[in-house]
Amino acid sequence: MTESSMDPRDYVTLPVFAETGYVVLDSYDQPADPAEWLDIEYVDWKSSGDTRFAPLASAYGDLECNGFWHHDPPKTDKDGVWVESNIAKAPHLKARAEEPGANIGRCRVIELKPNTYAEAIYNLHIDDNNRLNPEGTGWIVRGFFNLTDDSDSVMILREDRDDPSTETRVPLPAGTQVIIDTQRLWHAVWHPGPQLRYCLITSWEAGPDLDAYIGVRHPITRIESPELPAGMAEAAEAEVAERRAARAAATGTTTTAMSEA
Numbered sequence: 079m080t081e082s083s084m085d086p087r088d089y090v091t092l093p094v095f096a097e098t099g100y101v102v103l104d105s106y107d108q109p110a111d112p113a114e115w116l117d118i119e120y121v122d123w124k125s126s127g128d129t130r131f132a133p134l135a136s137a138y139g140d141l142e143c144n145g146f147w148h149h150d151p152p153k154t155d156k157d158g159v160w161v162e163s164n165i166a167k168a169p170h171l172k173a174r175a176e177e178p179g180a181n182i183g184r185c186r187v188i189e190l191k192p193n194t195y196a197e198a199i200y201n202l203h204i205d206d207n208n209r210l211n212p213e214g215t216g217w218i219v220r221g222f223f224n225l226t227d228d229s230d231s232v233m234i235l236r237e238d239r240d241d242p243s244t245e246t247r248v249p250l251p252a253g254t255q256v257i258i259d260t261q262r263l264w265h266a267v268w269h270p271g272p273q274l275r276y277c278l279i280t281s282w283e284a285g286p287d288l289d290a291y292i293g294v295r296h297p298i299t300r301i302e303s304p305e306l307p308a309g310m311a312e313a314a315e316a317e318v319a320e321r322r323a324a325r326a327a328a329t330g331t332t333t334t335a336m337s338e339a
């Protein structure tokens with residue numbers, strides 16, 4: 079089965095995601111937690127944007143970030159194995175990931191360098207979360223816990239990559255919790271900086287446990303996006319069109335691969 083033939087309706091999904099594909103929950107008190115993301119070990123991993131990742135759970139417990147489906151034997155994005163050396167230094171982050179009680183697949187901290195809005199739009203991608211996921215089981219969605227206080231940064235979400243009118247921008251103060259169907263929504267973060275941004279990303283299996291977790295945290299499924307500075311959207315669309323055309327000319331293709339981040 080290819081991703082393009084996958085239909086979430088063949089899986090257990092949560093009604094809260096039906097309309098918009100994302101849900102913003104009550105923020106948690108991140109400043110009360112230690113800054114464990116500064117203590118753990120990062121690895122270079124190809125992704126959209128200028129990033130590094132620190133795996134907390136990987137396919138078989140190694141310090142690496144490959145998609146579970148690339149391993150031998152391959153597996154779907156469930157039953158992640160804790161990376162002992164990192165969780166020993168990050169018990170609070172592990173506990174955050176475990177709080178919903180849902181099955182955990184990939185779990186990692188992302189480190190993102192400052193970028194521009196146009197770069198974020200260029201980096202919009204969808205994730206390959208459900209490859210090898212057996213029909214009839216829970217659809218994989220991903221939780222984003224913003225660790226650093228990035229109030230001027232936004233998670234950009236688009237239903238249609240090339241249609242700015244479908245865009246939502248979720249501000250990212252410390253403690254922001256957003257759960258996203260990242261195989262449905264195109265996404266990338268615009269992070270003006272100047273500091274590095276850190277975020278805990280966890281793959282969770284949709285089911286009763288995740289539903290209950292969401293239900294008691296005042297879920298909001300449609301937020302009002304902060305305004306962009308005048309002219310920025312138009313300038314970004316033009317810049318992105320130019321970059322995509324240059325890439326297509328260089329590679330002879332216009333296809334966009336799914337990200338493994």
Ligand SMILES: [Fe+2]
Nearest residue numbers: 205260337339
């Ligand atoms: Fe992604």
